[in-house]
Amino acid sequence: WNLGDEFQNEVRYFESVVITGTFSSNTRLRFRCDASSNTDYVYIDDVEILGCAGGGLVEPGSGPMIVGQVADELERTAPPAHTGQSGLEPLTAMKLFPNPVTNELTVSFILPESMPVQLLVTDLNGRVLNQQPLNGDAGRQETRVDASRMAPGVYFVHLLSQGAKLTKKFVVVR
Template identity: 30%
Template structure:
């Protein structure tokens, strides 16, 4: 997950991999091409064993090529996962997240079956609490009463309960239907009233 601040068009940063003897760039992201300022993104980089070696002293680093005028990239929630031989890797991807996402501490008594949303009715924002059984691509679609899609969001869901804050201020007042689907059995619809 990353967030850029004050980067000029064309300024970039890289994900680099050290194979025990040299560094190589395995992904690069440029402002204006791959990302914009003031937006949260989630990116996945896959290193296939057929193209890379994985010694015990392997390393990963992030390197930014920006000017000295307070250009910043905030990187958080870095996950490094090994995949057993023969398993299918996800490949490289990048997606904007115009919502706040956080995993909820299960010790706080949150018990969700599918998803909950609040406040409902709402004026400008809703919070979705989504329970995902395993890591999956989760999609939220909001339909109006005529069945037209008026808002659509997707994110990489991590196993457990996740809270997502979604801006619905652009929707007209009225009744809507919110569908959340994770492709693994969660496919639920709830009514939403926008005031």
């Protein structure tokens, strides 16, 4: 808990926290801020929760895959990374639109060179609902995800390629 005199306005904080303990399938995290007294304009944004490293995960082959397991499997079986353009990120500038979506979500991203990409759609529990292998050419790529049969709620699109991962949130509404 931070008091009003323990931070400054107009300053960005980038924190990384590891929470140890036993977590169940219904563990909840709460982010709380009381910035109402002096117009602090505090925003909590781009929170990345990277799952549990323990008993809560499903073992490979025994049930639905969790996004981390898919990424591990892709990394294990992927061909060696291209070395023709050193220093370039394999995936950049992912955009999702429309967001919120009712029927069809468009996923746009840029590849610096031709390479295979895996597109995953997951729910908030990390269960993979849709998995599409893509053979992308260099440049801007665009693909579509059918959201018409998804229940209203929050989901994630993950793009995985050559050890890189981009994740964006989208919302399905009716």
